[in-house]
Amino acid sequence: MRQPNGSRQGVFVLLVTCALILAPLETITSQEPRQTPLRPAGDGARPDDRSIRVDVDLVLVNVTVTDPYNRLVTGLESEHFRVWEEGNEKEVLHFSSEDVPISIGVIFDMSGSMGNKLDKARMAAVQFFRTANPRDEFLLVSFNDRAQLLSRFTTSIEELQSRLLYSGAKGRTALLDAIYLGLSQMKGARNTKRALLILSDGGDNHSRYNERDIRNFVRESDVQLYAIGIYDPIGSRSMPELAQGPSLLNELCEMTGGRAFTVQNLNDLPDIATKISMELRNQYVIGYKPGETERDGKWRKIRVKVRPQKGLPPLNVYAKAGYYAPNQ
Secondary structure, eight states, rough: OOOOOOOOOOOOOOOOOOOOOOOOOOOOOOOOOOOOOOOGGSOOOOOTTOOOOOTTSSSSEHHHEEEETTTEEEEOOOEEEEEEEEEEEOOEEEEOOOOOOEEEEEEEESSSSGOOOOHHHHHHHHHHHHHHHHHHHEEEEESSEEEEEEEEEEEOHHHHHHHHHTTTOSSOOHHHHHHHHHHHHHGGGGSSSSEEEEOOOOOOOSSSOHHHHHHHHHHHHHEHHHHOOOOOOOOOSHHHHHHHHHHHHHHHHHHOOOOEEOSGGGGGHHHHHHHHHHTTOOOEEEEEEOOSSOOOEEEEEEEEEEEEOTOOOOOOOEEOEEEEEOOO
């Protein structure tokens, strides 16, 4: 791609092909965590009264930029971005693009339908761990009939790998419960930047929490969601939840500024996991003051765009859809 003279922009393709060998490790027994039930969705309450609400003297937004070929665009500066809240343009007062430590939860599907996909999915998860910043921390949630916390936050890749290695695929799919559990655990994260990576092959059919609960909780949590969808061919998705699964994951990810990737070939899983890891480490962070808004606890919509640049094609921007204003 031709770059204009004097521009500090750069477009880099971050595709890393890695070979991964899993060594047998000691089995570690897991314990099921206690989960706090949500209020019924119909009573008007959000899923958790203790939801994260940050004082918004400065609203911070993680932003990913890609070109038409889905390649990451790096090298942009603050003047290249525009941001609106509730339709009103705001001045960008903070800008950074450093690789900062991240607290990441991996949500791993071990339901019965994952049987022939489990080994490749494990490889993808471990590859994701191994591309981490040394200061990152990870937690691990697995799910089939129920969601289980396999590992609280740790920096030990060996511990995470061992907890994945000897679990088999069985049971139904409590995907929404697993997302809820992962987001709940994020309240104990030590890093400001937080994300969930979901590896699953379809929709939910065994959760206590419903889609409305999870949408609200995702909005409240200020955590980016990424997903790797290992879906069966469309003609093979006989169950309604399997047909709806991709759209649900896409919606949740887009809401947070993350992305959902669909896997056509199981051998591509490790590369896609690496791509997501690289994307998390090459995001821009822009900050702005929201202005004189009422502390009413209402949802504030955000829109971020990149200013058109001579010599560059139209660029794609991924950022969270909004945030809840403080209520006092």
